[in-house]
Amino acid sequence: MAPVSTAELRELIARVDTVADLKKLTDTTRFRDAGADSLDFYNLIVAIEEEFGITIDDSDLEEVNTLEKLAKYLNERLA
Amino acid sequence: MIAFRTRRFQPGDELELNTLFNRISRKGSNKPPRPLEHMRWLWYHAPGGPTESWIVEAEDDAGMRIIGHHALSPVRFTFGDEDWLCGKTMNTFVLPEFRDKFLYLRFEQACLREVDKFFDATYSIAPGTARLRTAFGYESLGNWIRLERGLQPLHLIRRVIDGFADRYSYKARIGLLRTFAAISIAPKRSASLELVEYNAAEAASSSFFADFWSQARREAGMAPRRDIADLNWRFWSHPGFEGTTLTYAWPEGGRAYFILDNTAAHSAVYSIVDFFITPAHPQRLEQVLEALFVWCAQRGALAVNFFVTQRGLPPQLMEVFLRKMRPSPLQRFEPAKELPRRISTLGKARSDGALADWNTTEILMVN
Secondary structure (H helix, E strand, O other), X not given: OOOOOHHHHHHHHHHOOOOOOHHHOOOXXXXXXXXXXXXXXXXXXXXXXXXXXXXXXXXXXXXXXXXXXXXXXXXXXXX | OOEEEEEXXXXXXXXXXXXXXXXXXXXXXXXXXXOHHHXXXXXXXXXXXXXXXXXXXXXXXXXXXXXXXXXXXXXXXXXXXXXXXXXXXXXXXXXXXXXXXXXXHHHHHHHHHHOOOOOOEEEOOOOOOHHHHHHHOOEEEEEEEEEEEEOOOOHHHHHHHHHOOOOOOHHHHHHHHXXXXXXXXXXXXXXXXXXXXXXXHHHHOOHHHHOHHHHHHHHOOEEEOOOHHHHHHHHHOOOOOOEEEEEEEOOOOOEEEEEEEOOHHHOOEEEEEEEEEEOOOHHHHHHXXXXXXXXXXXXXXXXXXXXXXXXXXXXXXXXXXXXXXXEOXXXXXXXXXXXXXXXXXXXXHHHOOOOOOEOOOHHHOOO
């Protein structure tokens, strides 16, 4: 399986109905700093869990709060 | 690393939870803290049963502690001859420092799943949360609107005082309001009918309410139940409530009541916290409203207000309220307050998926 890229995750976020400003969302920007609220974050986690067939535990949330960290986390989990 | 645990609320959590609730809800405000007995009243004494309540705990180097909570308080409804049970969200929170670390919405969803076949519907009055709850199928029943009727010229000054809500202490503002109410001159008016006044204990044992809802429910649509047990829990015996109940019964049949909150916060501005008229006759509503305004003015109230949702009353009654009272001008400075409602699996099965609007008042704002 090809590694998950931040570009792929960005597309996934764009599909979620979000109030975040995607232009502000660089690979290292925290989702909250780009304007994402709790609902956005919840929708993103649900979308990722469905897309990749995994469950992200609450204790891992701090590790997935930017695109870069999220891609790294997923690649480790899916390896 | 922090480990999270979610579990059902236990009586031993009361003190910690109430302390956290006060810390969060009273932050930056001069409102007095909620006493523990007040919380216990809400949690254990509702006629619909005990509150369904869940806790989030976090364990780190400092040990295990509560960092979040969700609860649904049972509120009884009727729809014609049917009895319905709805859950109102209560004191839901995650401490700010954990909002990036704990997925609160997933927790709330799990709680909802547990009671999906227990409550017919759930609703929330927490401001600013309607969007978040769309994730679970909550839909808005419209915004709350505050209607107001000035009774004396000095009521305009009250608006100015309210504008200083953050600048002066709660005690100072209430003191000023009381002073204005005391020096204000009540207009010499008389009502065409005389309302009967009850204190809480008298209302709870009155014959007026003994069979009120068994008659009124037939034409109330879907509405919070107003049996004595419900009104007693929500108002008359509630530790935070000080108010007056005013009733009227027409000799030829038909009844109406108002429950007014005139606690310290409303000492110069009375709030209609609940009201019902049966049958829903607009001319009769005008009569009792006029009598209510006279009653309040004679007791020194500067204004009366009424908090209701846009779709909260039958249209013919709403028309009267909108004519006799006016939307509060201060409302434009406040964030919109929505009433989101979610129909559960049980509720969907009982209603074919479409639930009527709720015929309701501030009685929904259990807190």
